[in-house]
Amino acid sequence: MAYTSEYPPFYVAVDLVILTIRDGAFSVLLVERGGEPFAGRWALPGGFVGIDEDLADAAYRELEEETGVGATSVHLEQLATFGRPDRDPRHRVVSTAYLAVGADLPEVRGGSDASDARWWPVSDAVRQGLAFDHREIVEAGVERVRSKLEYSDLALRFVPRQFTMPELQAVYETVWGVELDPRNFARKVARTERFVQETGEARRGGRGRPARLLEAAGATELMPPMRRE
């Protein structure tokens, strides 16, 4: 009871849009709300920021609590801040949304609280009524990812460290929701400076001709960019 104020306080939160590709579907992690408001509805994982905690640190903390995955190999970036006065009926909550992208993120067990958590295809996620303004936040995250596939190496965060050309193509096709020509795609990737490089190995064991394994070659900005459609 050390602090007093003549005004009601702001609460500052982070919400996470965690995206991955699971079973060929572009998917987002949602948690089922146990209590009011929006009990039983699905929502983004998130939580309040500590008074001495950096926003990005809070986002990392929530990411690890929710998925068990550390900062390594998961891309995290700030998305936008949502602060409508009525977005949470209980308090004035200003929430900074973070975008996380990872490859092969694990199946989620029931969260630390008793409520459920699971991966949803993004199209199903935005179609159902999410809690709070989380539909808007998911849409912002999805659009950010679709856009960044064009001019950054973000696509590589959806695949393991070593991957094949068809797997990389599938990332673009799944996230953009289009079909791409494998000949033009491979040529485009190969001609983009420092995007991918050969490892010399191949992925054996499947049917058909083994695909050569590639890895990131260091570029963070693609030049020339990949173009949507």
Place this chain on the structure above:
Amino acid sequence: MAYTSEYPPFYVAVDLVILTIRDGAFSVLLVERGGEPFAGRWALPGGFVGIDEDLADAAYRELEEETGVGATSVHLEQLATFGRPDRDPRHRVVSTAYLAVGADLPEVRGGSDASDARWWPVSDAVRQGLAFDHREIVEAGVERVRSKLEYSDLALRFVPRQFTMPELQAVYETVWGVELDPRNFARKVARTERFVQETGEARRGGRGRPARLLEAAGATELMPPMRRE
């Protein structure tokens, strides 16, 4: 004294990166701080958000207080949120930065408080030591603008409603800090779908051949985009 808490409160603020082109220089509006901390240093205009006020509304309010310019004809968008715990030595302040872009923004009189306010070329602004983390915020705003010139109609916000091709070219040259070929530039602008259209009028009174006046033709996304060098 109605509210009590066992924790110190968050303060939520907005800071504005207001950009325009003045006297041929890509410029940002800064205010001189009257009091501690950072007394005498230059800082971005901004202020605290009301407990029932939307973030964007707070940004509009600060914009109008600072420049006297209303929402009309000034582009305003959220930039990013800065929330390092030590960014303000007094309190925990989380600040959402907004980016404003306008044409011919007025000279600023001394602000409502006694301190000074003036336009700075962005290169000079980031070179001097700005208060708080405002250098980082200015750089984020500048990079956002440089980037958005490529694929959006943002360049049109730097010129009046009617403008000429050389004026539009000067926007790109000034913001990007490059020189462009007028023949290639005009061709590129003309071939970009619904970017600009002729008004039929011309700007008379100057020396040399009068330039034809253009106006926006409705596109918000440029296709194909303008490319930075």
Place this chain on the structure above:
DNA sequence: CCAATAGTGTCTGTGAGACAGTATGTC
């Protein structure tokens, strides 16, 4: 007519899109 500024046309190389056939593995 001279100075100043606006405006246009061509050539060339590169990259994107459309498209079909060959290579290499498993069963």
Place this chain on the structure above:
DNA sequence: GACATACTGTCTCACAGACACTATTGG
């Protein structure tokens, strides 16, 4: 050898960059 999958080569068209000349005004 049949099947499945990975991989590659060519043609065409559109656009970007380099570049020099013509047009229209004021003084």
